[in-house]
Amino acid sequence: NAGVTQTPKFQVLKTGQSMTLQCAQDMNHEYMSWYRQDPGMGLRLIHYSVGAGITDQGEVPNGYNVSRSTTEDFPLRLLSAAPSQTSVYFCASKKGRSRDYEQYFGPGTRLTVT
């Protein structure tokens, strides 16, 4: 199993550009989520999904869109990038919505918006 994979690993965008961060998991997990990590602030939840076709907002959803058409994939879209979106983005998955399931994280995407 590859676990949780993310592409790209690094990305530089200009203000106003759009892009999609890719996330895939091969563990047949129902629950997937996106976090951003900024210095001194830990990780903050952007969006999450409890299954194909079902998504919901986390703590910091503004400026980001998600969709979940398959169990395996959960892409994160930035429609118009802003410097405040410079961050490291992590995708995670777990078997189901229960708090008792272990959450597995991908290696992250480091995004810089100039």
Next chain:
Amino acid sequence: TQLLEQSPQFLSIQEGENLTVYCNSSSVFSSLQWYRQEPGEGPVLLVTVVTGGEVKKLKRLTFQFGDARKDSSLHITAAQPGDTGLYLCAGARDTGNQFYFGTGTSLTVIP
């Protein structure tokens, strides 16, 4: 405003010393998790505690969930260089759909 505050933010100690990291909140959580993250990688789960007052041990690491389920601590005995990393606590408030992460503690163990 972070729901979970960790202290200290940075910690540098000598190999063999003991240390404690704290995770505090004014909110009640249904469960509390601790993760370790190494540079360039995603966090890896160490433990989950779900009952107020619960204590779990993982080799040299001891985790405690406060009686009121608002705080937690991580104690490391005889720290080793391999313990170096960023330690994060994370709390779930109800169903487990949303986890709130702490501000993180960066630990460096000097050989």
